Amino acid sequence: MEEKVQGKLKNELIEWIKAIAFAILVAFVIKSFLFTPVLVKGASMMPTLEDKDRVIVNKIGPKFKSIDRFDVVVVEHVLLNKNEEKNIIKRIIGLPGDKIEYKDDQLYINGEKFSEPYLDQFKKELKGSRSLTYDFTLDQLLGETTVPEGHYFVLGDNRPVSNDSRNPEVGFIPKDKIMGTTSIVCWPMEHIDLNFN
Template sequence: MEKVEKEKNELWEWIKALLIAFAIAAFIRYFLFTPIVVDGDSMMPTLEDGDRMIVNKIGYKIGNPDRFDIVVFHAPEGKDYIKRVIGVPGDHVEYIDDQLYINGEPIDEPYLNQYKAEITEGNLTGDFTLQDIEPNLDVIPEGYVFVMGDNRRFSKDSRHIGIVSIDEMIGNTNLIFWPISDIKIVK
């Protein structure tokens, strides 16, 4: 009788341990960090199709995106997109002759150097101003960002979907954890 009772207690302890482990894992995934798979080539050469990354979900709960953060957000089509923040609130964004200008100042984008070196015809990024995309805006309003993919010729980004609400942000990401041969922090 005592042995049966001891086995029941041990089984109950295992069940409690498993339930606690699942609850902790669910909390971490829902509130802190979650994995995501890169789908498509819009962030090449920085990110490749199939890369698996960790999304930090708490950063934007206590702060705002910074220029050049790689972010994950809910896009209008019901999908999650991975793009790079180009403009933050208060910025006037424009591209002229493959050069980014923020508030009239030229801004370097070193993450594009590889693609720009490979271009044989035309520019990587076509000319545009913020007003071309959002005619009623001179600057990006509070609570919004302007995002673009690094593969500028083949990216559906703010040039197509408009500025993105910070409320739609899931978080930022810069850690590739799979495939193992590509584990790295990207900028």
């Protein structure tokens, strides 16, 4: 009788170990290949994303579909300040082949005006004649007239403080450096948003 009970407990323990191992494997696969949480560090994406927000990154997007203009993306291992490598969260502004220009705080892509409603809050807060985004062309910043094939031009929404493609050390972002797209804030509770784009 005692042997039966011990055998039953042993089988039950083995089943629990299998279930836990399977759950860990599934969680690893989901985090590695499908979705992963990422912590926002800094103010470069305000007001869209705030420091210490947690977002869910969709890793499927960049591998199987095109990345769209104005998507918010997580870029892996960007070299900043010549010795610091980190992930950054920015907004796609220029697609491969695009000619990008800002003039009088207005975005022009291939000569056409584009509105950026996600900047409206900051623009309203500006006093006097200050611009949120200073005037530039790609040629002035990076020595190219258009975004190279297989690359993207990214900016943070908080233009005065964002370290982004305007900085030659960051420059154009290769597609294979884009970890994924994000549009979901999952933490803290007061910032939860299921589609901030």
